[in-house]
Each structure stands twice: as C-alpha cells, then as structure tokens.
Amino acid sequence: MGGEKTRIVILGGGFAGVYTAVHLEKLLRGAERDSVEITLVSKENYIVFQPLLPEVISGSVDMLHVISPIRRLAKRTKLYTREVEAIDLARKVVRLVPGHRPQPLDLGFDHLVLALGNRLDGSRIPGVPEHAIPFKYLGDALLLRNHVVHQLEEAEIERDPGLRRKLLTFVVAGGGFSGVECIAELQDFLRDAVDAYPGIDRKEIRHVLLQRGDRLLPEVTESLGRYAEKILRQRGVDVRLGAGLKSVSAGSVTIEDAKTKATATIAAATCVATIPAGPHPVLASLPITEEGRIPANEFLETSWPGVWALGDCATVKLADGTTSPPTAQHALRQARTCAANILAAVRNGPKAPFAFTGLGKMGSLGRRNAVVEIFGMRMKGLFAWLMWRSVYITKFPGLDRQVRLFFDWLLDAFLPRDITQLRVFRDEAIRRECFQPGETVFAGGDFGDKVYFVVEGEVAVLRDGKPIATLKKGDVVGEAALLSNAPRNATLRAETAVTVVSVSRKAFEEIIQHVPGVAPEMQRIMAGRRTAAPSR
C-alpha cells in the first residue's frame, strides 16, 4: 500500500483477454486488490460466443443472447471500449483511438497482455472490403440477416429473371466451422422464411459454399468432413471444393480453381466471407511480431520483458515443441495460465507452464445435426447435436445468458422463424464499388440516385445499346440525372474490372453546395457534355 500501483493492461475483448482479467481478479489476494490495477481494452463492451453466432441468422437464438457484457464478467477490471491505435513497448504506453471527445487516450502499463485475436483480412482479394459481408462480430450477423431478408423482399416483387437469380443466390466463402455453420443456418432460415413470400419458388434459392481445400472442416477428421459435405449437399447446398475466392463485385462472385487456376463467375448479390484471417494491424509494427503473430513461450511470455501474448494473435510454443491451436478452449486455458504467471512475476514467485491438448471439437450442421470429436470419439447426427447444445449452454459466460439461451432453444422448437427486417443499417453516403467486365453500373431509365467517380478501369457509356463514350480514372458520370431529377438517359457498363467512388444524392448536394471548387468544376464538365454526347 502507499506505493505505486502495478498496472496490468490487457488488449482484446475475446475469450483470451476477458478471461485473463477474470482469472486475475480471482487470483488477487488481500492488499493486492488495491496495489494491482487491471485494465482491459475491447472494441465492444461484450464478448461474442462465436460458435453460436450462426444461430443469430436463423433466429433460433436471440441476437443479444450470443453475447455477454464484459463488465458483468470482470467486475473489478477497468474497461475501455475503444480500439487500439498504437503500442509503444519501449515507453510502455498504449494509445487508444478517440471516443466522444476527439482526443487520443494513453494508457501506461507495467505488464501488457496481447490478446487481440485475428480478423477478416480481405484486403488482398479485390472487392472483398467493398462487397463481402464479414462474419465475426454480432453486428455482422445482424447485418447479414437483414441483408438476406432484404433480398427476399426485393425478389418477391422483381420480375427480371437475371436479377431474381442474383438476389436469390447466397455464397459463403470458407469451408471451416464458421463457413459450414453459416451456410447451414442460412439455408435453415431461408427454407422457413420463403413460405411467407408467395412470389418466390423455393427452387429459385441457391446456396453456394466455397472451399479452397479439397474437403470441408479441416479442423476435424476427414470422415466427419465428408459427412458434413454429404449433409449439406443433401439439403441442396452447392458445395464447391478446390474453389478459392478470387474476387467479389456488386453483383457477382468470381472463383478460381485451386489447381487449374481457371476462373468462373457466379451471379450473386450476397457473399459472406469467413476467410482469410489476418493479424490485427496494430501488431504489424511491433518489433516482437513474426509473420503477423507474436511468438510466446509455454509461460505465455514474449521476448519483451513484461509483455505477454495469448489467443489467436499469438504463436504459443509448448515445452514439447508443439504449437497451441487457435481455438476458444485453448484461449480460455491460456488465459488462466497467463493470469497466474503475471501474478507470479508481480510476486516474484514461480511460473507454471501451459500444457493442454484440447478436449475435442464440434460444429453444428443445423436442423438437429452436428459433428463432434471428443475424447478421441467421433460422433454425428442428433446425439452429436444434443451434445453440442449441452456443452455450449454450460460453457456460455454468465448464468443469466444460459437461462435465456435455454428458453430461446425451447421456443425455437415450436414457434415460427422471424422474418422481420431491421433496417437500421444505412448505406454509406460515400463508398467504393467494384464491377466486373460486362456488369452494369446503371441502366438507362434508372432513377439517378448516385454520382460516380471512376477510380480504376474503363466504363462504356451506351445509348440504344451502342457505345458513345469511354470513361477512365478521373472521370465523373451520372451527375446530370441526379441534378435534373430525371431518369438516366444512358447505360453505364464496365469494360474492364472497374472501381468507382459512388456518392449518394444527399451527400452530393451538400458537397456541390458547400465544398469549395466543386460547383464551378461541375458546371464546366456539364457544359462540355452539352456539346459532346451527354450522359446523365
């Protein structure tokens, strides 16, 4: 007492980070509770129970019930609901991004725990950042669910067969647990929901699962992977093995054969990307990072004194030379070891090594079916599914959530699926959009709802089917229909792979009125058009 506090700062609000805080709280004794300060930095104020996230799509579990508030799990930990902007190991300071008040926040530390997990990193696949729906946070599952209902609402009143096909094709990329569970729940939901849409024939709905490897569920044995494949195919899912995600555009998904490198394009307005995973960007610049991850020894220590690493952002080498796999059950147990070893360091006591080889693996296939590998046994079907539910209900953080989950599953057994569409997501006013060669950016007769600025590639302006102009980087198109409130008088078609910045009507009106330089330049461009071939 009276001296300086020992500051333990934990970065990351997943199982690894939150349970390090939980175990630290448990292990602190007497006066240590005053002399040791635990701080946790998490992007969200809740922990996501990833294995149940796919159930949010089908609505068999309520969306708020797959998450648990961190403040209630780690009550004596100071929580910062912020993203991490930078880590300075030498100065022992972590900088957080600004919140309500636009000022960065600096946290000093004596011990730093890196538990930042991994994230979807689609930056190297064209169109993924712009058009693919990630599947990691609760917001993603909610967005996906509403997006899917929106496709049904639109298809119900759309008569063009090509557009209907695009609206009713759902592609999921990634054949691991996350992707398989996602497509299983998606298919489950759509099968029920389509009954409420008399204008849609069940057979019109297509589900495609892309997997670059030659089998599903590389996490479990081959026979269980083949079983999952068989079940999904029986339900009508188009499982494509050896098919990598090559690119995504506003209306299509392009796949690449893993061996021949031949490409094929699927018309689809929905692409969920569960792959590829990449490291947290803030780790890239750390001197202790190797290939995006932080090496740690069996005590969860990194090569930098006072810095610890665990979970999916770490490569934890055990005493026997093996590496601890990136699963929730390992992260949970690493957290316990890490908390104990940090306190051992604080107390100058002996550290204990991490040694845990895993209990088993399981994944739901939806509709009362699952695959389970546990204690060396392999199971599938109804019994595996019951086991899957029982394990997850008892593992869920927080007793209140366990009760809520139980009632959700109880009601799901006899009540119909929810098909309400929560339209809380705004389209961004300014965003990038990608188009494949031959795809239509807008069509003659369309309502002029956006202005486009060409960033990359070539687009043809067509009138009566004939090209009258070609636009390139730096060109603007579509402003006339927007400013005159008239329908488009031409069609815009991508000739190459094209990227544009699109600006909504409302945003463009504010820009042209208030951003200096825009109005005269737009007048000049539009005057030039009047003498040449005009396109609005």
Place this chain on the structure above:
Amino acid sequence: MGGEKTRIVILGGGFAGVYTAVHLEKLLRGAERDSVEITLVSKENYIVFQPLLPEVISGSVDMLHVISPIRRLAKRTKLYTREVEAIDLARKVVRLVPGHRPQPLDLGFDHLVLALGNRLDGSRIPGVPEHAIPFKYLGDALLLRNHVVHQLEEAEIERDPGLRRKLLTFVVAGGGFSGVECIAELQDFLRDAVDAYPGIDRKEIRHVLLQRGDRLLPEVTESLGRYAEKILRQRGVDVRLGAGLKSVSAGSVTIEDAKTKATATIAAATCVATIPAGPHPVLASLPITEEGRIPANEFLETSWPGVWALGDCATVKLADGTTSPPTAQHALRQARTCAANILAAVRNGPKAPFAFTGLGKMGSLGRRNAVVEIFGMRMKGLFAWLMWRSVYITKFPGLDRQVRLFFDWLLDAFLPRDITQLRVFRDEAIRRECFQPGETVFAGGDFGDKVYFVVEGEVAVLRDGKPIATLKKGDVVGEAALLSNAPRNATLRAETAVTVVSVSRKAFEEIIQHVPGVAPEMQRIMAGRRTAAPSR
C-alpha cells in the same frame, strides 16, 4: 372471373393499414379471392406495437418481440416494402421509391386506402433533424438504447466534469404517453445499468422531461396526469411543465417557457423527441388534404371517389359530429369498417358507418406502475400495471409473439438488465451539425477527425484563448489537422447559432482525391492560410 381484377392498394404499415388488409382477406368470399387483389405498401416489413416500444430501451422486452411480420398477419396480401414517393389520384397510380434496382415502381389502383399515419416533424425546430433521436420505429428504440449505453461507456472514462454532465443528462421532449413511458423506461434501465460502471455515481445521472402544456398525459384525466408527475418526480425525473422545445444542438437542449418565452439551456448530449407530430409528406400535395390530414366521413370515404382514409393521417368525422381520436384501438376498428365498406362498394352493397367511442386508455410508468382509464374507471399502481400487461399481451398481433412476450416478462422478473452496446450504427460521413453560441466545435489538441464547412452563423478561431479569425458561410475549417494528421492547433467556438456540414476523414480523403475541382481549391485555401493565421 375472367374480367379485370379489382385492385385495392393500401398505403401504410401501421395498425390502420395492416388491419384493413387483414379484414379484407377475412371478408372476401369464394370467387372474390381471385377477382380482388389486395396490395399493401409499408416502409418496414413489420408492424410496430407502439405501446411496448419503450420497453425495448430497458430490455424488459426483446427488441424483435415488439414487432410482428406483416406477411404472417396478412398472408394473401401482396406486400411492397417501400416508401411512397407520389400519389396521382386522377391517373389512379401510386409511385414507390426505387429499391434494389434504381427504378420507380408504379401501382395502379381501383380503391386506394390512405393509412400513412403521422411522423415526427421536427423540421421547424432548429437542430431537431440533426441531433434529436426520434421515437417511433424499432430502429429508433435500438439506436436510443445503444446511444445511452455509449454515453455510459464514455462517462466511465471521462474526467472533465462539464463533459461528464453533458454525457449523463438525458432529455425527453413531450409529456404524452410516448414521452412519459420513454423517460420511465430510460430511468429504469439506467438505474440498473449504472451498477456495472464503478466510475459513475448514480447521482450524476439526470433525467429531464419537457412538456409544453401545464400537465403530463393530456390523453387521460388530470388526476392521473398529476399522479404520473408525482411518481416520476419521486424517482428523480426533473419534470418541466410549461417548457417547450426551442432548439437542440450537438451538446445542449434549449427550452422556452410557454408563457414568458424566457429561454434556458440544458447541457445534454441526448435529446429524445416524441413531438411534434406532422403529416406524411406525400399527403401535402393531394387535393383532398386539409391541414396535413385527409378528411373522411363516418364510412371512411374521402371526397375523392374510390379513395378511403383512416388512422392518424385522417380526420374521421362521425355522424354525431365528433371526431374519432388518433389511437391504435380506434385505428383497429376503423380498419374493420373500412374493409367492409370497400367490399360493399365492390359488391354494390350497403355501407355501414363507423361508431366506436373507445374502451379506455392506459400507459406504463415502468417499475410495476401504470395509469389506466377504462369503462369510466380510473386506476393506478400495481393493479393498473398488471392490467396494462395483460391487455397488451392479448392484443399483440400474432400468437407466437404473445408467447415470446410472456417469456420475456417472466425472465425480466429475475434476470439482470442487458448492458451490451450493439454498435451497428455508423455516423454519417457527411452530415449537418448545429452549435449554440459559446459551444465548442473542436478544441486545440483534439484529434482532427473531421473537416467543417460553415453553412450558417459565425465561428471564432481561438488560439491561447484569443480570437484570431472569424469564419462565415462558405468558409472551410479543420482540413489541415486532418491532412497532416496532427492535433488541432486552435479552438473553434460558435459565436452565434451555427450550422456546419461536417465531413469525416475517410469521406474527405475520397472527395479530395476524386471529386474534380476540390484538390486545387483546397491547395489555394491552405496556401492563403500559411501567410495569414493558420488554423487546422
């Protein structure tokens, strides 16, 4: 059969519109089911049970359980989940706004039912469109809940007392059922939630309810209104009678004394507006509209043949000269009469007049308390609250929802309140913000996250507390900090009431790179600054 179909188009997805469709479906006989086509246009694909919306804030009812999918209530009705853009009575055509495909959709009709309700119309109160949170749709309740949790998260780590006060003050405008229930549930939620935030003292949280009239709940008798006022005051709600909403800014709410017209400003980052109500904008241009509403007779007919009106968008004059009040129970019964009379017109049968004087009124005060006026009796307290719940659970559209509601209320009795923050709402990249005289737009040392374009008013640029420049309409400010990634080197303070267009960092980067004319103009402006007093 064989002839043309009779097309009945209903506009509006509230109780009035949806139940007109439901009753039409019930009343159609035999061959009529083929010869009469019912179409409903609704902004959302669900009906909101308004009286339970406030419970979404506290989480005592799950958010999806206060809504019911329209497709399941009116199964043979064709639903268009769209907004109405225009109505052409003479040509008998309704135009809907574009959806997935940017083309407007025209619906022809033989009978048109106007049931568009009303909406929050804050356009005449400065700052309301920009900063007040409306409270009508489910998305609003969700946004409010997340906004409130966000204020707690920020206040927990904020040390500046002025900012803390702003973050922890919650203002609700409007003392009718909607406003009273909203503040009651908000207070209920915060009382529980604050326990999870050790850095916030319960006493720091302020609730203010604004009511222009001299009593709460004008819908019921004065004694029940006074009772509601007493209960809210006992719980610490600052009830301001005779206080109208004058304006809202980014960090304050200005109120006006209804008699003296004196104004006062409350520092608050949260303002919920349940008033004032205004008509649906599409009705304004109709020849049959009078003061924003559609007059209808006791048969729900308007002065235009084949056009019917009911619910909150109509003024329904009964045979005895009285007007049917705008409540859900009246709308429900008007829908039954309207459906019967439309079919009477189709069948050339006799029409029946609407005659219903209402059963009663009720409103929850939260925490097992309510006020009820029914069959001439007045009740309050626990018994009234039990009655309120029983009535609403049985009135809820859809049996599955009734079951879900029952379980929600059951679990709410013994499980803790949820404090997770679903951050699915993006700040708009380009938006308007308002500031009152003396308010800070940004402060020296802040992180430069936005560029501002002055639309109205005067802002002072201060360095070391001294004004070095004044900016007016057309001026741009804040670009330097953003482009150089350095902290603000000056403070910006509103001198008059100020409106700005703010553009986020990411959007501004796209604009300066891709919108023609911006880059050279910004360079010119910044070069001019270097010779004068620079402000970033």
